[in-house]
Amino acid sequence: MRLLVLGGSGFVGRAVVLDAVGRGWEVTTFNRGRRGGSVAGAEVLHGDRMTPSSLDVLRGREWDAVVDTWSGAPRAVRDSAALLSGQVGTYAYVSSRSVYAPPVSPGADETAPVLASSPSAEEGDYGEQKAGGELAALGAFGERALIARAGLILGPYEDVGRLPWWLARAARGGPMLAPGPRELPIQYIDGRDLAAWLVSSAAAGTGGVFNAVSRPGHATMGSLLDAVVAATGAAATLRWTDPEPILAAGVQPWTDLPVWIPPGHEYETYGLHSADVSRALAAGLAPRPVEETVADTWAWLESIGGTAPQRADRPAVGLDPDVEAAILASVTTG
Structure with a gap:
């Protein structure tokens, strides 16, 4: 498998790279090079996603899947997803349960209402930005988009x-x-368990929206x-x-x-701390003790x-x- 990780130097992105390299995958990372070091065995590309021309280094190449860990203005997801839509199979976007519009009912699943946003938004709080990122990934990849609404993430590299x-x-x-x-x-998820699930889901071509945390x-x-x-x-x-x-x-x-x-x-x-995560658990998410x-x-x-x-x-x-x-x-x- 060939995997592109947009991010890949810090926390969840790094865990994704480590997991995929450990499986023998061909892994490419694309980031600004400001956080942490590169993972041995991964190809490293640098660029600033807020500058669309930086994405040109990705143009014309193909990967089986991409994992995108972006937290910021949704247009960065919009631009990368649009460029990669014909070059990549599955687009996995690490979103957040902060996208849900409060009040969130105990036991709410992925159908709960989300905050209003736009894939072209320049401003907004964390939840609104993640909601816009989801729209951008879904707009470019449709059923080939995997939206992982992670909650509290803990573990090494936090x-x-x-x-x-x-x-x-x-x-x-x-x-x-x-x-x-x-x-x-x-309710939380170890970043390594989230990463392993993302990599396995990418290999399987899984799409859809999931609350990606423990029960x-x-x-x-x-x-x-x-x-x-x-x-x-x-x-x-x-x-x-x-x-x-x-x-x-x-x-x-x-x-x-x-x-x-x-x-x-x-x-x-x-x-x-009260989300329904039955869909993610059924799809193989396996939180450790x-x-x-x-x-x-x-x-x-x-x-x-x-x-x-x-x-x-x-x-x-x-x-x-x-x-x-x-x-x-x-x-x-x-």
């Missing part, structure tokens, strides 16, 4: 900082704020943080705390305390000196240590 922050916090040791309830179900409750906040503490050497002691004092301290779920969305919070209307994802992410962090890369287009996440200490003190003395 460049948003969610799981790396929890791991770094646990590695500092001491009493550690654990936002409850402990049994709160979470709700594949892990819980409890199993996630237990794995975090275990992976880092058990220097931290979890202090499970009800949502009320945490929220009263002005803490923002999802950003200050990554992954966590307490019951009844307004963020629940985005459906980030949370303990493996956490342990491998910690091993990767240690291998690069403990500091994860941070995407320039995403704000840093994590809780101020002073705020954490104040919350722990209040619930201990209260």
Whole structure:
């Protein structure tokens, strides 16, 4: 198989390249060359997708499939999909569950309403941009387009900082704020599992729209943080705390305390931990245990000196240590 990866240097794109090269595929990457290094065994092409003439290096070549990880103005997807429509079999676009228009009902599947957008949009928030990218891929490839609506993505090479922050916090040791309830179900996908599914789906010529995450409750906040503490050497002691004092301290779920969305919070209307993923699971998506994802992410962090890369287009996440200490003190003395 011949695979073109638009991206391919960071997180999911890198995982796609590693998976495909590991299968013996002929892999070509196209990116600006600003993030990470190239993967041995892959051909590297450079260009800026916001400059349409940069795509000329792809013109006249053929691949069996393309995986596109673009996050930004949809016209970049529009232009690449239009150029490649006669040169590629399957166009797999890594989208997001942020495309769904809130409120998203618990258990919603791929037919839930999405945000209004355009494949030619120049502006818009993350969800609107991803929705526009979907329209661009579908417009050029139709049934040959594979739309992977990934949710929370964790694992080695993560460049948003969610799981790396929890791991770094646990590695500092001491009493550690654990936002409850402990049994709160979470929904995510290991970037390597998403990559393997994308590559296998590309090989099969699979098209259509899929919620590409684990089932709700594949892990819980409890199993996630237990794995975090275990992976880092058990220097931290979890202090499970009800949502009320945490929220009263002005803490923002999802950003200050990554992954966590307490019951009844307004963020629940985005459906980030409650999607129906039966279609993707039936199509072969196979999420690994949370303990493996956490342990491998910690091993990767240690291998690069403990500091994860941070995407320039995403704000840093994590809780101020002073705020954490104040919350722990209040619930201990209260």
